[in-house]
Amino acid sequence: VDVRPAAKHQAGHIPGSINIALPDIVEGDPQLNNAKAIVVYGSGYQDYLSPAAAKRLMALGYKNVYDYRGGLELWQDDGGTLTDAPAGEPRTQ
Helix, strand or coil: CCCHHHHHHHCCCCCCECCCCCHHCCCCCCCCCCCCCCEEEEECCCCCCCHHHHHHHHHHHCEEECCCCCCHHHHHHHHEEEEEEEECCCCCC
């Protein structure tokens, strides 16, 4: 789950991720109800969004929540590519 604002997600995100900005995280979200694990990420190591989102999700009762510390910064440092396509579409940048 990309917890950055929608405009940043649309500009580039980890392929297959969905966007739920931190303020939009709510109990019973149908996008998360059947998730076996929820991995949240933000822009990078200094971004406060992903740890805040992980805490919020756990407080709302979601299980198996993980913070991908380093977010897009770590993803790209490790050779990962970004996409600007909606989830499920393979286009990469």
